[in-house]
Amino acid sequence: MAIDSKQVINLLLERFEGHLGNVEESYGMNTIQVKRSHIFEVIQYLKEEQSFILLTDVTAIHFPDYDPEMRFAVVYHIHNLFENIRLRLRVFLPEGNPEIDSMTPLFASANWQEREAYDFFGVIFKNHPNLKRILNMDEMEIFPLRKEYPMEDGGRVDIDDRFFGRSIHNE
Amino acid sequence: MSVKRFEEYIKKHEHDPERELQILNFGPTHPSTHGIFQNILLLDGETIIDAEPTVGYIHRAFEKIAERRPFYQITTLTDRLNYCSAPINNFGWEMTVEKLAGIEVPKRAQYIRVILMELSRITDHLICNSVIGVDTGALTGFLYVYQIREKVYDIYEQICGGRLTSNIGRIGGMERDLTPEVIEMIYDVLKFAKKTFKEFETLMNRNRIFMDRTINVGAINAERALSYGFTGPNLRATGVDYDVRVMNPYSSYEDFEFKVPVGTSGDTYDRYCVRQAEIWESISIVEQALSNLPEGKFYADAPEFVFPPKQDVYHNMEALIYHFKVVMGEWPTPVGEVYHSVEGGNGEVGFYLVSDGGRTPFRLHFRRPCFIYYQAYTEMIKGSMLSDAVATLSSLNVIAGELDA
Numbered sequence: 001m002a003i004d005s006k007q008v009i010n011l012l013l014e015r016f017e018g019h020l021g022n023v024e025e026s027y028g029m030n031t032i033q034v035k036r037s038h039i040f041e042v043i044q045y046l047k048e049e050q051s052f053i054l055l056t057d058v059t060a061i062h063f064p065d066y067d068p069e070m071r072f073a074v075v076y077h078i079h080n081l082f083e084n085i086r087l088r089l090r091v092f093l094p095e096g097n098p099e100i101d102s103m104t105p106l107f108a109s110a111n112w113q114e115r116e117a118y119d120f121f122g123v124i125f126k127n128h129p130n131l132k133r134i135l136n137m138d139e140m141e142i143f144p145l146r147k148e149y150p151m152e153d154g155g156r157v158d159i160d161d162r163f164f165g166r167s168i169h170n171e
Numbered sequence: 172m173s174v175k176r177f178e179e180y181i182k183k184h185e186h187d188p189e190r191e192l193q194i195l196n197f198g199p200t201h202p203s204t205h206g207i208f209q210n211i212l213l214l215d216g217e218t219i220i221d222a223e224p225t226v227g228y229i230h231r232a233f234e235k236i237a238e239r240r241p242f243y244q245i246t247t248l249t250d251r252l253n254y255c256s257a258p259i260n261n262f263g264w265e266m267t268v269e270k271l272a273g274i275e276v277p278k279r280a281q282y283i284r285v286i287l288m289e290l291s292r293i294t295d296h297l298i299c300n301s302v303i304g305v306d307t308g309a310l311t312g313f314l315y316v317y318q319i320r321e322k323v324y325d326i327y328e329q330i331c332g333g334r335l336t337s338n339i340g341r342i343g344g345m346e347r348d349l350t351p352e353v354i355e356m357i358y359d360v361l362k363f364a365k366k367t368f369k370e371f372e373t374l375m376n377r378n379r380i381f382m383d384r385t386i387n388v389g390a391i392n393a394e395r396a397l398s399y400g401f402t403g404p405n406l407r408a409t410g411v412d413y414d415v416r417v418m419n420p421y422s423s424y425e426d427f428e429f430k431v432p433v434g435t436s437g438d439t440y441d442r443y444c445v446r447q448a449e450i451w452e453s454i455s456i457v458e459q460a461l462s463n464l465p466e467g468k469f470y471a472d473a474p475e476f477v478f479p480p481k482q483d484v485y486h487n488m489e490a491l492i493y494h495f496k497v498v499m500g501e502w503p504t505p506v507g508e509v510y511h512s513v514e515g516g517n518g519e520v521g522f523y524l525v526s527d528g529g530r531t532p533f534r535l536h537f538r539r540p541c542f543i544y545y546q547a548y549t550e551m552i553k554g555s556m557l558s559d560a561v562a563t564l565s566s567l568n569v570i571a572g573e574l575d576a
Contacts, residue, residue: 027270027509053397054413056512057521059536075523077510077538081397081411084418088510109400112546120234135227135575144235151239 005030005085008050016042031088039076039091040101046078047106052087054079055103058113060121064147071095072123076103093123102128120145174223177213191216195557199228203306203561206571210548210560217557222549226542230575237535241500242268243342243478245535250336252539253573256295256516257337258287258327263513266421267522268342271509272502274473278465280344281423286357286460287330287339288422288513289453293364294320295516296404296446296453299568303443304375306565307384312371319367322360329353343477344470354461361454368450376447382440389551389563390438399547402540403518405567408445409437415514422513426463427456439566475503500530517541517568541573 009023009030020042021033034042046052056077063071070092079086091100102125103110114125115134122143125131133140142149174194181192198209207228213221233248240248249260262284269276297320301313324334330347331339340346375381391401393409406413414431416424432448434441470477474493483490496502506528512521521538548567552560 026507029510031508054402055400056519057510057523057536057538059523061525061534077521077523081413081418086510088508107400108395108398109543109546112542113400116542135230137227144232151235 003050003083003085005087008046008080008085008087011050012042012045015045029086029088031090033090033092036091036093036100039074039089040103040106042089043076043078043103044106046080046087050080051082052078052080052085054081055107055109055113056086058103058110058117060117060123060145062121062146066092068096069094072098072121074100074117074123098122099124099126101126102131104128119143122146174211174213177211177221177223180213180221192220197560199225203564205302205565206569206574208545208569208571208574212557212560214557219552219555219557219560222552222560224545224549226545227575229571233537233576234535237532239531241498241530242502242504242532243497245532246340246342247336247338249537250333250338251572252537252576253295253516253520253541253570254335255298255568255570256291257335258291258339259295259513259515260520261337261339262288262422263511263515263520264522265340265342266513267509267511267524268476269471270511271505271507271524271526272342272473272476273505274343274471274476276344276422276471277468278423279348279467280469280471282460282464283345283349283469284340284422285424285427286349286457287327289456289460290323290326290357290360292453292516293450294323295568296450297368299516299565300375300443300446300450301371302565303385303439303562304381306561307381309375309378309381312374316367316371319360319364322356322363326353326356326360329356341470341478343473344468346470346478348469349464354464357457357461361457364450364454368447372447376444384559384562385440385443385566386438387436388439388555388559389566390436391547391551392437395547395550396437396544399550400543401518401547402544403515404445404449405437405442405518405544407432408434408441410435415512415519419512421511427459429453429456439562442566502530504528504530512538515540517570517573518544537576539573539576541569542576545569545574 016038019035019038024031056079059075061073072093074091076089114128117123118131119133119136177194184190193214195212195214197212198204199207209225211223212219237245246261246264249264250257252260297316301316304312327337328334331337393411396406396409410433412431412433429452432445434445478497479490479493484494504526508525510523512519518540523536524532525534527533551563
């Protein structure tokens with residue numbers, strides 16, 4: 001049963017009507033926006049009925065300039081090895097309550113990848129068996145990849161690197 | 172440092188005369204971890220009951236640093252991920268940016284990249300395989316095949332000046348062309364490698380002690396391996412023929428003929444055999460690339476992204492302007508998100524790049540195969556002997572730099 005990414009997306013849109021956002025294609029990969037209440041069902045459906053058996057990557061992004069309801073995005077890359085279809089699923093989370101279902105019941109690889117996303121962005125994965133910091137030290141209080149934490153001390157006057165990359169406020 | 176649940180377990184079975192429980196720290200700086208990561212093991216005699224891995228000892232915040240660097244300066248960060256095969260990471264990153272910017276790289280540069288990537292795959296695999304030998308008691312093979320690595324590093328040195336952290340290639344192609352001397356050196360290395368690997372395989376492949384120490388050790392089945400996100404030789408050892416070079420060819424891999432070796436049982440011996448077979452395929456790919464090396468330019472015709480040749484910068488106004496602009500990060504960077512993956516030494520090395528049109532990436536995430544499959548280590552060593560855990564760890568080829576980013 002040969003199937004291509006268009007058909008998979010149509011099946012998804014049919015099945016999860018009203019719970020998916022817009023579909024966009026960029027650089028050869030389709031991105032589907034999913035509501036956070038249904039991300040687990042979507043990935044479960046993709047894994048169990050559409051043979052997306054490899055969860056390639058889980059990560060998060062912080063958008064400080066977006067609407068407060070869309071400050072964080074959790075991005076899943078998922079791969080159907082039989083038909084070679086890659087899909088990107090994106091879930092936006094609000095700033096005050098960045099909670100999302102954990103994928104650990106479906107993919108064992110999600111365990112550390114979600115811990116990494118928690119470690120750097122503070123995204124809470126519900127039902128995760130061991131949600132604690134992984135690469136940073138346990139005593140750390142901030143989530144360092146959020147944009148409000150500049151890489152260098154803003155009070156330094158001995159360097160001026162406005163011309164190299166962003167300013168310290170990431171503008 | 173100790174783990175609470177281990178202490179509780181010991182307390183519960185304290186008076187059991189049949190058991191001899193203890194907690195053992197394996198790592199962080201133990202010679203057989205080949206990197207800096209810790210495993211706290213709960214042992215019953217010599218059998219492992221449970222393990223608790225701790226990672227992050229050499230975390231260097233590459234993803235944060237990358238958000239403040241111009242694109243061409245991120246290549247040096249990728250060197251330090253999997254430092255056993257740095258050129259693969261370098262080219263992977265460069266190809267990601269080329270994909271984002273829509274740069275068409277000339278065929279010659281693609282072939283040069285294939286040659287260098289396959290040479291680094293050989294060095295990556297030979298380290299892993301010879302280290303399995305060391306951990307099972309055969310130091311000879313290790314020191315013997317290391318000569319190949321040394322010779323390959325001489326080639327990197329001729330091409331880019333660097334050895335371990337190579338920073339090889341540039342966005343849009345290569346910095347320098349392959350000179351006839353370098354091509355001669357590559358042919359010499361291949362000749363030497365064939366002879367050396369033949370001897371190495373005679374020493375190891377059917378060695379009774381080596382087989383006894385590795386067969387059925389640290390086995391994982393295909394289903395669990397896929398669930399744990401295995402890619403690369405470790406996944407192929409379980410029998411799944413997933414190879415990024417075949418499935419999503421990049422850099423003209425579709426022009427070459429090679430086999431994807433697979434194993435059956437996913438144990439340490441299978442991982443060894445798959446890597447060894449891949450070395451021979453890599454040698455054949457390098458030979459094919461050298462004999463069909465196309466003529467032409469070795470960098471793309473996209474002056475707004477590609478560094479101009481140095482001699483032009485000093486004598487040509489236009490080249491100087493472009494050089495200045497590229498160094499300052501003044502790029503017409505497109506807005507968009509791109510995921511590109513290459514087949515690294517350990518599996519699928521992916522780069523997820525989100526660009527907002529600025530001089531630096533808005534967000535860059537490295538998919539590091541080691542980080543993802545090292546989670547399975549606990550499951551793989553449960554119930555095995557302590558010495559088997561060492562052989563399993565070296566056969567997974569966990570590179571601390573890649574694990575911790």
